[in-house]
Amino acid sequence: MSVAQTPAARTRARSSARDLAQIAVFAALIAALTLPGAIPIGIGVPITLQTLGVMLAGAILGARKGALAVTVYVALGLAGLPILSSGAGGLGVLVGPTGGYLLGFILGAFVIGWLAERLTPRLRFWTLLVATSVGGILAVYLVGIPWLAAVTGMPVGAAIAAGSLPFLIGDAIKAIVAALVAAGVHRSWPGLIAEKSWPWRRERAASPADRPASLSTEATTTES
Amino acid sequence: MSEIVFEHVTHRYDGDDVLSDVSLRLTERRIGVIGANGSGKSTLARLVNGLVTPTSGRVLVDGLDVARRGREVRRRVGFVFTNPDNQIVMPTVREDVAFSLRRLSLDAADAAARVERALDRFGLTELADRPAHRLSGGQKQLLALAAVLVAEPAVIVADEPTTLLDARNTQLVERHIAELDEQLLLVTHRLEAVESFDRVLVVESGRIVADSRPDSALGVYRSLVG
Amino acid sequence: MIGAYRPGSSVLHRLGAGAKLVGLAPSVIVVALLPEWWMLLIALGVALLGFAVAAIPPRAVVVQLVPVLWILLIAAPLNALFSGWESALVMSLRITVCVALAALVTLTTRVSAILDAVRAGLRPFGRRVDSERVGIVLAMTIRAVPLMAEIVRAVLDARRARGAEGSLRAVAVPVVVRSLQTADAMGEALVARGFDD
Structure with missing residues (x-):
């Protein structure tokens, strides 16, 4: 950012337009990465990189903007643009067996961003890998698999098998790639994610349970 | 004509002076700004509508301080960027032109008429319902111009509007820019484009090294690039 | 980007996007609650009738359904294994009908109309959104x-x-x-x- 002393009002207007643009651009990036065969990987099998895009949105933009970017992407897909995986689009995806994954993506990006905000400024590969795995795999499956079980009437055990095994290896690779990429981007472009602190690191004087979550940031800045 | 005033303007970025102590009073109708890459000419352009604010000093457009009253200033000063792809924010040609009017609270019929006039002026009527990404580079820049002009600004600042275009599209866009009636501040490295202008500034390392009629200013610039 | 929309002038095309979206939700719920396979078969007939009324070419319907329904190839045998073939049939029909009804809305409504309807639906939440x-x-x-x-x-x-x-x-x-x-x-x-x- 420029060191120019800009009046507060203008700086805020500027950053909100920038936020809006970042949300739109990352929603579009997920769509572009999902287009079939967007990126040929080494083994020669064209795969879509939808989940990579979702993970990157959270890991690069943080919880709020990342989740909003994924929400915009999902909303446009449900509205009928052929940008969901395998060129699908439309409301059918939502009411189908895999609809839960779409909602899981939103939660996943939020969780990744939430973790990344608390890992800042130590955004290294290993810490980011924890975030992309917990958010991009665990959180996504946590919504997607029960949905699959409920819609198809499969027992949960079978749903876990059917709903995670086909994707697990690919998603694990994408979590690694997303962590590598995010670490690289944060190194070359610092300051993308605002630092936040862990919920348990609160000011001792106040009883933590009574505090609204929104106050936790200012309460803990002294500790970091 | 609007009056654009720089009062001892310095802009610093990452500890370096991009512009240092620039004072100017611009009232001419067609003003060219030329200089090498990184000379500070693009920052000079952005200062005029408040996209960049001075680290010290003031920029005034018709007496309005750009840093304090950016919104009013941007209503008077339209900005054309180098890369139209980043300036076009709506999916189709007509929607993008209409986007510029959303803050002006016009009634729908009036707004639609203005959009059609702007499209017609730049030969875009036939393309009005096309997705923006299907246009050629030159057409995109004309769309950017139409979307700026539809809001009827008093001044147009264009920051190297032809740099990314091929020769034919450069001519097309420059012809349209030459036909503008509005006051114009054109940042460019194409000397031909400013030969007939009323005033030409040469920027070098953050300073104005020449400021005069085109012939002598261009002479200074030629000797600089040697 | 025109999306999956199939231009046309049928009743379904002319029906407002908001009405179709609002109508879809209870339809899906009703279908989800139908207990017998023959009821679902009737519902499927209704959905297919919808495609016919809207004059949607069968290929466009298939393109919409296949990417969503492929997982039934895994889910149906599993379901049959655990709960019997009748349960698997009911489940498969139920999902197919729901997806078909949703696809019917998607195929007969412009993306921009759906987005406008969503925006209109958000207006009452003006304070927050x-x-x-x-x-x-x-x-x-x-x-x-x-x-x-x-x-x-x-x-x-x-x-x-x-x-x-x-x-x-x-x-x-x-x-x-x-x-x-x-x-x-x-x-x-x-x-x-x-x-x-």
Whole structure:
């Protein structure tokens, strides 16, 4: 950012337009990465990189903007643009067996961003890998698999098998790639994610349970 | 004509002076700004509508301080960027032109008429319902111009509007820019484009090294690039 | 980007997007509650009748359904194994009907009409959600999809030209950095074009 002393009002207007643009651009990036065969990987099998895009949105933009970017992407897909995986689009995806994954993506990006905000400024590969795995795999499956079980009437055990095994290896690779990429981007472009602190690191004087979550940031800045 | 005033303007970025102590009073109708890459000419352009604010000093457009009253200033000063792809924010040609009017609270019929006039002026009527990404580079820049002009600004600042275009599209866009009636501040490295202008500034390392009629200013610039 | 929409002039095409979206929700719930396979078969007949009324070519219907329903190939045998063939049949029919009804809405409604309806639906929540900004973000995203696809393609081409294919990371870092630069430039353009509140 420029060191120019800009009046507060203008700086805020500027950053909100920038936020809006970042949300739109990352929603579009997920769509572009999902287009079939967007990126040929080494083994020669064209795969879509939808989940990579979702993970990157959270890991690069943080919880709020990342989740909003994924929400915009999902909303446009449900509205009928052929940008969901395998060129699908439309409301059918939502009411189908895999609809839960779409909602899981939103939660996943939020969780990744939430973790990344608390890992800042130590955004290294290993810490980011924890975030992309917990958010991009665990959180996504946590919504997607029960949905699959409920819609198809499969027992949960079978749903876990059917709903995670086909994707697990690919998603694990994408979590690694997303962590590598995010670490690289944060190194070359610092300051993308605002630092936040862990919920348990609160000011001792106040009883933590009574505090609204929104106050936790200012309460803990002294500790970091 | 609007009056654009720089009062001892310095802009610093990452500890370096991009512009240092620039004072100017611009009232001419067609003003060219030329200089090498990184000379500070693009920052000079952005200062005029408040996209960049001075680290010290003031920029005034018709007496309005750009840093304090950016919104009013941007209503008077339209900005054309180098890369139209980043300036076009709506999916189709007509929607993008209409986007510029959303803050002006016009009634729908009036707004639609203005959009059609702007499209017609730049030969875009036939393309009005096309997705923006299907246009050629030159057409995109004309769309950017139409979307700026539809809001009827008093001044147009264009920051190297032809740099990314091929020769034919450069001519097309420059012809349209030459036909503008509005006051114009054109940042460019194409000397031909400013030969007939009323005033030409040469920027070098953050300073104005020449400021005069085109012939002598261009002479200074030629000797600089040697 | 026109999406899955199939132009037409049928009753279903002319029905408002909001009405179709509002009507879809209870229809899906009712279908989900139908207990017998023959009831679901009737419901499927109704959905297919809808496609006929809207004059949607069968291929377009298949294109909509297959990417969603392929997982039934796994789910149906599993379901049959645990709960018997009748349960598997009911489940498969139920999902097919729900997806078909949703596809019917998608195929007969323009993307822009759906987005307008969603924005109108958000208006009562004006305090929490600025429906105008939602509209801008959605439109900007549609505008940005070809830009991002172009960035991905350009970075891939540049790598190929240097003969260094392979590492996904070496492709993705420049893609993300360029996306961020594009976002900054678009944000700047939004401000220059009068968007600042």
